[in-house]
Amino acid sequence: MRRFILIAAATAALASPALAQDSGREGSQASTSASEAVGHLAASGVKTAVGVAAVPVSAAAVGTSVVGAGAVSVGAASVKTGEGLSVAAKDSADVSLKVDDDVVVAADPAPKVPYQPVKK
Amino acid sequence: MRAAAAALGALSLAFAAAPAAAQDSSARAVAAHFTATEAAGFSKQIERELAGKGARVAMVFRTGRPRDKLPEGIAYTHGALWVHRAIQTADGRTLSGYAVYNLYAGDGDNWSRTESRLIQDYPFDFTRGSAVDDVAVIIPSPEMQRRMLAVIDSPSYARLHNPAYSLVANPWADKYQNCNNFMLNVVASAAWETDDLQRIKANLKAHYQPTVVKADGLMRLFGPIADPRLRTDDQKGPIRTATYESMSAFMKTNGLLQEAYTLPYRRS
Numbered sequence: 001m002r003r004f005i006l007i008a009a010a011t012a013a014l015a016s017p018a019l020a021q022d023s024g025r026e027g028s029q030a031s032t033s034a035s036e037a038v039g040h041l042a043a044s045g046v047k048t049a050v051g052v053a054a055v056p057v058s059a060a061a062v063g064t065s066v067v068g069a070g071a072v073s074v075g076a077a078s079v080k081t082g083e084g085l086s087v088a089a090k091d092s093a094d095v096s097l098k099v100d101d102d103v104v105v106a107a108d109p110a111p112k113v114p115y116q117p118v119k120k
Numbered sequence: 121m122r123a124a125a126a127a128l129g130a131l132s133l134a135f136a137a138a139p140a141a142a143q144d145s146s147a148r149a150v151a152a153h154f155t156a157t158e159a160a161g162f163s164k165q166i167e168r169e170l171a172g173k174g175a176r177v178a179m180v181f182r183t184g185r186p187r188d189k190l191p192e193g194i195a196y197t198h199g200a201l202w203v204h205r206a207i208q209t210a211d212g213r214t215l216s217g218y219a220v221y222n223l224y225a226g227d228g229d230n231w232s233r234t235e236s237r238l239i240q241d242y243p244f245d246f247t248r249g250s251a252v253d254d255v256a257v258i259i260p261s262p263e264m265q266r267r268m269l270a271v272i273d274s275p276s277y278a279r280l281h282n283p284a285y286s287l288v289a290n291p292w293a294d295k296y297q298n299c300n301n302f303m304l305n306v307v308a309s310a311a312w313e314t315d316d317l318q319r320i321k322a323n324l325k326a327h328y329q330p331t332v333v334k335a336d337g338l339m340r341l342f343g344p345i346a347d348p349r350l351r352t353d354d355q356k357g358p359i360r361t362a363t364y365e366s367m368s369a370f371m372k373t374n375g376l377l378q379e380a381y382t383l384p385y386r387r388s
Contacts, residue, residue, distance in 0.1 A: 037156050040156040040157075041156055041160055044156070044157045048160075051207045051208070051210075051242050052208050052209060054203070054219030054240060054242075055207075056273065057216070096171060096172055097174060099167045099217050102209075102215055104207050105242060105245070106242055107210065109230065
């Protein structure tokens with residue numbers, strides 16, 4: 001009981017955040033928005049671009065849009081039959097892949113504007 | 121065990137008492153470790169190193185908190201899948217590089233803090249959230265990369281997601297999920313070629329040993345005691361969660377790994 005009380009008191013005293021899995025979007029919601037970050041980087045001479053879609057390299061050639069959840073996704077219903085999409089990965093080891101110099105930044109999230117002005 | 125129970129009990133008391141408001145803004149402040157230019161440089165460094173190793177899929181981990189605020193045995197707080205892609209840009213170009221596939225919890229503004237969403241962004245967005253000068257990397261074996269890519273590009277990817285979020289979700293259970301648990305599901309889905317969650321969880325319980333958060337680490341771990349994302353009712357006994365350390369050990373033991381390592385930022 002004594003240990004319990006001590007831990008409770010110490011825990012309550014600790015107000016700093018310390019997360020095991022801080023999957024919050026703190027990185028992309030830091031003091032600058034993505035579009036502001038592009039401006040900062042450009043001012044520093046860093047080549048930047050705003051990414052609008054990421055597609056498999058093989059699909060890019062034929063204009064197919066294949067991304068993770070939340071966007072258009074083509075492919076078969078099971079893991080096994082998804083193989084065709086990933087043929088390019090078969091010989092991945094020891095193959096140097098291309099990375100362009102531009103730093104790609106995600107676009108800002110969709111706008112979220114209240115319909116009515118907020119009363120103060 | 122008694123100490124863990126005491127600490128959990130203490131947490132539940134403190135939960136009601138402590139203010140919840142400042143947690144996110146504090147996290148942002150710590151994540152300002154890098155300037156935008158440094159974060160950009162680090163992100164490009166990671167991309168080039170992965171590309172040089174031929175990694176079409178990698179698991180990359182960062183910590184959004186300084187190491188001295190983390191419990192023993194846990195060095196990173198967020199992990200995501202980095203996938204080599206053709207990236208279409210707003211100005212009409214197509215670039216080669218990595219896209220990052222994340223599970224993000226809500227911030228309480230755009231969506232609930234106890235709900236997660238699968239969101240794709242880019243390496244710069246990832247390194248901006250780092251509070252230290254390094255990340256950890258797991259490069260799966262070539263066959264695992266091929267299979268994981270197949271999962272990511274299929275409807276199975278969304279099926280492996282449980283939006284009920286907990287900071288310390290138990291990877292053996294499916295009641296809650298966090299970023300690492302989701303990545304572990306993708307790994308398991310690829311390894312056993314199934315998106316049947318019951319089968320995945322049974323296999324993980326048989327073959328994967330989660331990281332056990334030690335009782336003396338609970339105090340540091342559970343700083344955000346009023347955080348609604350701290351849900352532990354999926355845990356029986358000690359608190360288990362998925363980490364870089366336990367996932368790399370699992371993949372190494374089972375021959376699913378090309379390599380796992382820590383990658384420090386090279387300041388120029």
